[in-house]
Amino acid sequence: MQWVTRRSIRVNRLATVWLIRRFIDPQAVFLFVEPDQVVDIQQREGAIGFDAPGATYPHKDEKGRCSFEVLVEEYCPEDAVLRELARIVRGADFSDEVMLAPESAGLRAISQGFPLVARDDEETVEKASFLYDALYAALKQRRTGTV
Numbered sequence: 001m002q003w004v005t006r007r008s009i010r011v012n013r014l015a016t017v018w019l020i021r022r023f024i025d026p027q028a029v030f031l032f033v034e035p036d037q038v039v040d041i042q043q044r045e046g047a048i049g050f051d052a053p054g055a056t057y058p059h060k061d062e063k064g065r066c067s068f069e070v071l072v073e074e075y076c077p078e079d080a081v082l083r084e085l086a087r088i089v090r091g092a093d094f095s096d097e098v099m100l101a102p103e104s105a106g107l108r109a110i111s112q113g114f115p116l117v118a119r120d121d122e123e124t125v126e127k128a129s130f131l132y133d134a135l136y137a138a139l140k141q142r143r144t145g146t147v
Contacts, residue, residue: 001025004047005055007032009121010111012059012066012093013051015085017125018132019068023082024075032121066090081140088135103135 003020005013009032020028031041038052049055050067057067065073069086076082084101091097091104092111098104110131118124137147 001027002029002031002045002047004031004033004038004041004045004049004052006035006038006052007121008115009124010114011108012068012089014111014114014124014128015068015089015132016050016057016071018129019071019076019082021125021129022133022136023079024071030121030125060094066093068093081136081143084139084143085132085136107135 001020003017005016009017017030020030031047033041035052038049039054041047042049042055048057050057050071051059053059055067057070060066061070066086066089068089072079072082072086088101088103088107091100092107095108098108111128114124114128118127141147
């Protein structure tokens with residue numbers, strides 16, 4: 001599958017790329033473009049848009065969910081750890097919800113530094129995937145006692 005989102009990824013967009021690659025489609029291809037190009041590419045190339053105005057999975061849907069939350073509910077509803085992570089991501093992504101989970105403020109702060117240590121979005125994904133792997137493992141261990 002091909003996916004498209006706004007460039008300069010941080011919290012929700014990065015978490016969504018991680019989710020798709022780890023749990024939905026390991027072979028997924030991602031395009032990181034200007035915000036006003038997402039819908040055009042989505043329509044012209046059949047890519048699945050996320051976290052952008054007019055995208056299949058908008059930045060915030062009518063229920064107040066970020067695209068990461070919606071994808072977890074659609075593709076991995078049985079994974080309680082991913083549902084917990086979705087709550088953390090929403091809190092980190094929406095500044096008015098940063099108190100939603102204790103981890104949200106930290107994830108938000110760390111995510112602001114991603115563009116400062118990576119040359120582009122692909123490198124951000126490569127470097128930051130470890131963070132989401134580690135957070136998922138810690139949440140899983142806390143919930144189940146296993147990794």
